[in-house]
Amino acid sequence: DGDHGMNMNKGFTVFKDRYADQNYSFTEGLEELGEILLNEIGGSMGPIYGTIFMEMSEAGKDQVEITLTDFSNMLQAGLAGLMDIVDAKVGDKTLVDTLSPAAETIKQAADQGETYETALPKMKEAAIKGRDSTKDMIAKFGRSARLGERSRGVLDAGATSCCILLCAMADGIMELL
Structure with missing residues (x-):
């Protein structure tokens, strides 16, 4: 939806404008981005993504090198932080439908001793599948919940933005390997 997209664009643009020329770690970048989204962006998505x-930054803090297990713990912490502030669950047509399966996929890969090279494509696939699953759902939260049955047939904005973020994160990590 327009409000969601505008707020996400605003938050990421503010981050880029402030920090594009700076050198920071992955977790420092997440922390700064989180602060901007939490404190400077309106709507529900600023605080949610913030x-x-x-939470992801805190879970990875002080890691010199982020292993796949560390990354899994970071995603799990982000998901846990989200679940502390929302009542949504998988199947409610929210970003939880994207983040939860992606985080679980990385956890399983880390538990099985996989590498980033094999795990990240699986995470992207899980995120895409989670996003796409929202198309046939009826929204239970947010503005789209007011549409009831009319919310069926379109992807959830939060699930879509979460998929974009997770896929971009995976692609960025893969470029550094």
Whole structure:
């Protein structure tokens, strides 16, 4: 939806404008982005994504090198932080439908001793599948919940933005390997 997209664009643009020329770690970047989204962006998504990124940052803090297990713990922490502030669950047509399966996929890959090279494509696939699953759902939260049955047939904005973020994160990590 327009409000969601505008707020996400605003938050990421503010981050880019402030920090494009700076050198920072992955977790420092997540923390700064989280602060911007939490404190400077309106709507519900600023605080939601701000919380996710800040929890991820905290979970990976002080890691010199982020292993796949560390990354899994970061995603799990982001998801746990989200679940502390929302009542949504998988199947409610929210970003939880994207983040939860992606985080679980990385956890399983880390538990099985996989590498980033094999795990990240699986995470992207899980995120895409989670996003796409929202198309046939009826929204239970947010503005789209007011549409009831009319919310069926379109992807959830939060699930879509979460998919974009997770896929971009995976692609960025893969470029550094």
